[in-house]
Amino acid sequence: MSDIKLAFIVQQPQYKGETSRLAITHAIAYQTVEILLEDDETVTPKLCFVGEGVLGITKDQPAMEIYGITSTESHMKNSLLVDLEVLVCKEDLDKYGIPESDLPDAEDMGADVTIQVVPFAEIQKAMDEAKHVLMF
Amino acid sequence: MNLGVFVSDYALTTDTLARITADKLGIILVMNGVYHAALKENGKASSLLDKTKNLYALSEDLKTRGIADSAVDSRVKVVTYSDLVDVMMNDFEKLAWL
């Protein structure tokens, strides 16, 4: 079994630019990469939010109503629905005064996993264990 | 981890860089990041240059900005694109772009 671990590190806030959103959608694509790989090959990303990247990932975002685009909240829920491991830096949430309870979950949609709020050390560990690191 | 980090801006958007630990860290200065290799603020060289002994600056980007090799901090190795490929493929296992 050839599994490649990746660390997607999102450092930029959502909405002004699109690369931080593209981090989420590219990570979600791990679900379908198998069609392009050999039978025993997989890719396992960890999607990590640090610094200003923790801004704009909270729930109750009316992005569709105001910007006409899918909200980051929806993208985050989709990532949980496909069992993507999502890590959000605790120190940065605390720095910006964002309570953990403001983060979305997808339990009502049947997701088995939730967003993990972790110390930066865990995100460092994700980078150490990954074969490649992608900064968004 | 063995990590080569490309710094492409001068403004210190290096919050993440300040937090990352690596067994071997390389800082590769490209585009506006090359100012870290030569500019002094209030007489002091960039603090980025203290982070590791593995420092590189892209020759083409220095020249375009009128920075002579002689102005580059002695700790920084001036490299061409060809040299940079060797650094990327041989000296570091992972690469990151800031």
Added chain:
Amino acid sequence: MGKLTIGVFPGVVGNMSYDFALKIAGAAKDKGHDVSIWFSGNASGSVIAGQKHLKDYSTAEQHLKALLEKGVEICVCEACAVARGAKKDTAIEGIQWNAMHWYLAAIHGADRVLHIGGE
């Protein structure tokens, strides 16, 4: 020799990161490495054929054709490209069109990955 995968997200005009990506891709190919480039986000707009190469504007078409000629594999995110008005039949010939999982597959086979984010 190794395999280098480069993810390029910034647009071709107004961000020299795109230029850097193409130059490093060419340099790596010249040294005998296999190189794959993935375009997403604003970089996707660079695959439109018939670009006018104006002075003081970063250009893509001639450089992309040269890279393809050298054997560099280039793929664009179909959704990102179509959103920017690109069409397969009027795009630069030789560039592949696929979904985001193409990038992950190219990463799977790579020795080194340089992901260049930004707008």
